[in-house]
Amino acid sequence: MPMNETNHYRAIVIGTSSGGFEFIKQIISGLSKDFQIPIIIVQHLHQNSNGEWIKLLDTFTALKIKEAEEKESIQPGYIYCSPANYHLMIEKDATFSLNIDELVNFSRPSIDVLFRSAAFAYQKQLIGIIGTGASKDGAEGLAFIKKMGGEIIVQAPKTATSSTMPIEAIKASEPKLILSPDEIISFLEEINLKPKLAYWANMNV
Amino acid sequence: MTSSIDPFSIDIGIHELLEEIHAKYGYDFQNYSEAHIRRRVLTKLESDNLENIDALIEKVLSDTIYAQNFLDHLSIRVTEMFRDPPFYQVIREKVIPLLKTWSFIRIWHAGCSTGEEVYSMAILLKEEGLYDRVQLYATDYNQSALNHAKAGIYEVQRIKKYIPNYQNSKPKASLSDYYFAQYDAAIMDFELKKNIVWANHNLVTDNDFAEMHMIICRNVLIYFNRNLQNRVFELFHKSLVNGGFLCLGTKENIKFSSQESNFEVVDPKQKVFKKKYAHE
Numbered sequence: 001m002p003m004n005e006t007n008h009y010r011a012i013v014i015g016t017s018s019g020g021f022e023f024i025k026q027i028i029s030g031l032s033k034d035f036q037i038p039i040i041i042v043q044h045l046h047q048n049s050n051g052e053w054i055k056l057l058d059t060f061t062a063l064k065i066k067e068a069e070e071k072e073s074i075q076p077g078y079i080y081c082s083p084a085n086y087h088l089m090i091e092k093d094a095t096f097s098l099n100i101d102e103l104v105n106f107s108r109p110s111i112d113v114l115f116r117s118a119a120f121a122y123q124k125q126l127i128g129i130i131g132t133g134a135s136k137d138g139a140e141g142l143a144f145i146k147k148m149g150g151e152i153i154v155q156a157p158k159t160a161t162s163s164t165m166p167i168e169a170i171k172a173s174e175p176k177l178i179l180s181p182d183e184i185i186s187f188l189e190e191i192n193l194k195p196k197l198a199y200w201a202n203m204n205v
Numbered sequence: 206m207t208s209s210i211d212p213f214s215i216d217i218g219i220h221e222l223l224e225e226i227h228a229k230y231g232y233d234f235q236n237y238s239e240a241h242i243r244r245r246v247l248t249k250l251e252s253d254n255l256e257n258i259d260a261l262i263e264k265v266l267s268d269t270i271y272a273q274n275f276l277d278h279l280s281i282r283v284t285e286m287f288r289d290p291p292f293y294q295v296i297r298e299k300v301i302p303l304l305k306t307w308s309f310i311r312i313w314h315a316g317c318s319t320g321e322e323v324y325s326m327a328i329l330l331k332e333e334g335l336y337d338r339v340q341l342y343a344t345d346y347n348q349s350a351l352n353h354a355k356a357g358i359y360e361v362q363r364i365k366k367y368i369p370n371y372q373n374s375k376p377k378a379s380l381s382d383y384y385f386a387q388y389d390a391a392i393m394d395f396e397l398k399k400n401i402v403w404a405n406h407n408l409v410t411d412n413d414f415a416e417m418h419m420i421i422c423r424n425v426l427i428y429f430n431r432n433l434q435n436r437v438f439e440l441f442h443k444s445l446v447n448g449g450f451l452c453l454g455t456k457e458n459i460k461f462s463s464q465e466s467n468f469e470v471v472d473p474k475q476k477v478f479k480k481k482y483a484h485e
Contacts, residue, residue, distance in 0.1 A: 070427055070456050071434075086427075086456060089240040092216075097238040098456050100283050100424050117240040120212050148212065 009037050009151070009191060010094070010125040011074065013118045015111030015141070017044040017133025019161025021053060023181060024131070025060050028079060030185035033062035035192050036076040037127075040068065040118070042088060042109045044135065049084035057081070068096045082109040089117035105137035115141025124149030127191070129184065131155040133165030139172035146173050153177040153184060218258030219246055225262055232276060232346070233409045236433035245279050273349075280347045281428065286321045286364070286380075288423070289455055290373035293329055295475040297375055300450055301333045304418060310339045313417045313444065315408060316425035317343040320354025321367070324383070325374075326421065327397040332377040336400060342414060344406035355403045357393035359384075364391045408437050413444040420445060424454035431462075438464040445480040452477050 016023050020043045028039070043053070051067050058065050061079065068080040074094045082088040086098040088109050097117075104110035111130070115138065118126055128145035130138045132155060146152045152175045157163035159180045170178060179187060219242060220235075227233045234242060246258065255261050265272045287293055304310050314323045323343040330336040345351045364384060371380040384391040406414075408425070420441050426434050441451055442464050451468060453459070453476040459468050468478040 070458065071431060071461070083456060089238070089244070091238065091240050097240050098427050099238070099241055099281070100427070100454075101241075101244075101281065102283055113244070117244065120215075120240070120243060123212060 008125070009127050010122050011090070011118060012037050012039045012127045012129065012188065013115055013145075014039060014041045014129045014131065015043075015115065015133075015138040015165075016041070016131040017107075017111075017135045017137065017162070017165055019132035020044070021057075022132075022161065023155065025057060026181040027131075027184060027188075028057065028063065028065070029060040030182070031061070031063060031188065035063055035189070037188075037192055038074045038076055039063075039079045040074070040088070040090070040114065041079065042082040042111045042114045044107050044111075044133065044137070045082070045084040045109070047085040047108070051081075051083065054081045068098075070096060070098045072096050082114070084109075087113045089113060090121040091117075092121050094121065105135060107135065107137050111138035112141035116144050119145045119148040119150060122150065126150035127153065127188075129153045129155070130165055130169040132160035132162045134162040135165050136168045138165060139168040142169050142175075143173035146175070151177070153179055153187065155184070156180050215243065215247075215258065218262070219243060222246065222258055222262050222265065225266055226272070226276075229266060230272060230276070231410070232407070234279060236409065236430050236436075237279075238428055238430060241428050242279070249275065249278055277347065277349060280318075280345075280350065281424075282318055282350060284318045284321045285370060286325045286367035287370035287374045288322060288325075289475070290370050292423075292452070292455065292475045292477075293325065293374035295472045295477055296326075296329060296452070297333060299471055300419070300477060301335065303448070304335060304450075307418055308338065310335065310418045311414075311416060312339060312341045312419045312421065313414050314341060314343040315406070315420060315422040315441075317345050317354055317403075318347070318350045320357060320403075321359070322421070322423065323354065323401060324357065324393050324397055325371075327401065328371075328380075328383050329374070331397065339400055341401045342404060342417075343401055344404050346405065346407035346409070348405055351403055351405060357398060358390055359393075361386050361389050361391045408440065409433065413440050415444065416446055417444045417449055418446055419450040419452065421452045423452065424457070426457050427454065435463045438462050442467050442480060447480055447482045449480045450477060451480065 054067055063079050065079040067083050068088055089097040091097055104113050115128055128142050130142050142152050152173055154166045154169045154175050156178050157166040160166050223235045265275050317323045330339050368380050383394045459465055459478055469481055471477040471479050
């Protein structure tokens with residue numbers, strides 16, 4: 001089947017739970033204002049969370065950040081955050097869908113739900129990142145991204161506030177890239193600048 | 206799950222499955238959110254140990270009981286009484302005073318699932334002194350959910366979980382005033398049911414209801430694609446009287462739809478809209 005080879009990753013999905021706010025803050029405050037690849041974040045939230053955390057994050061990033069909206073189309077230069085009490089999914093036409101299906105891994109939003117839908121939508125043009133958390137959520141979704149040819153990164157457990165989620169993700173998906181937040185930032189910045197194929201040529205992979 | 210996953214062939218298989226279901230059973234899921242349908246189909250393959258979508262298609266076509274069970278799996282049954290308490294506050298404060306100006310009020314609850322939100326509205330209308338002037342039409346395409354709704358029997362444990370929701374809706378009584386509990390089950394007060402008509406109606410394929418003063422359709426449209434959403438908004442517009450209210454889920458919006466200009470916003474956060482008069 002002829003594949004349409006494009007040079008750039010089309011999206012980055014990030015899943016975090018307890019301690020996630022600090023992790024996300026660290027990553028997005030380290031990214032330059034020219035960072036183009038859209039970032040979509042599921043952070044586990046209390047069902048009544050009102051989105052104040054997004055406003056707070058806004059003060060730490062040069063990028064545009066907002067809550068993901070139903071049917072909104074995903075744009076370069078944006079960071080999208082999950083609303084509370086809904087699962088967040090990505091359609092093949094790079095728009096968001098929300099749903100109120102049952103909790104998955106005791107969570108809504110669930111990281112697995114986002115990651116699986118994103119892997120279908122973007123296949124190998126996707127980067128998945130699992131950060132701090134005391135949950136198993138995201139491990140299966142990250143393995144699925146890898147299976148579909150996407151790139152995967154797990155936060156180095158020793159740098160995580162809560163190491164359970166990174167450890168579970170490492171077990172499930174055996175990532176090449178187990179990185180500290182600073183290393184994640186450098187990796188993403190480099191990918192943002194270079195076409196994908198050239199990047200791997202430099203890495204001698 | 207099978208080891209080789211080819212997204213391309215999965216989506217072709219799903220396309221075929223939905224076409225077959227439409228042709229044989231008349232239910233049309235072809236304009237639902239693709240990501241949603243894919244997730245439901247894949248969880249079904251996994252839970253029923255089916256090797257691939259062809260196996261699912263074969264079962265759905267050859268076994269009507271299995272088909273019903275699969276249609277149930279595609280429909281959403283996650284609901285609560287007084288889900289989103291601020292919504293019910295807005296109804297009490299901004300909508301009820303206007304509903305009161307009509308002598309008789311027809312309310313359509315579209316996609317009512319197992320009925321929890323219909324009973325919530327019935328309770329609210331009773332507390333606001335409006336219930337006796339209201340006819341509530343509660344519809345869903347899923348007959349088994351509708352039967353459950355009509356019976357109005359819920360687990361006591363679940364109802365107890367709704368108490369904080371109710372208490373945050375600016376209530377005028379206690380939730381336990383509206384049901385009778387015995388052992389593990391609670392049945393909703395008969396008085397709440399007497400003005401409710403339960404009917405099978407499919408938003409995807411069926412027609413409008415006439416002369417509604419309020420339509421409540423929350424967290425249903427998020428499962429539809431943009432085309433189907435527009436069709437349903439049109440259906441709602443046709444079904445409402447001038448000045449009638451449309452209530453959507455908190456993450457749903459008429460903004461950017463083909464009907465945007467025909468409605469004004471009553472509450473932007475709780476997504477309550479009002480049909481404009483034709484000359485406006």
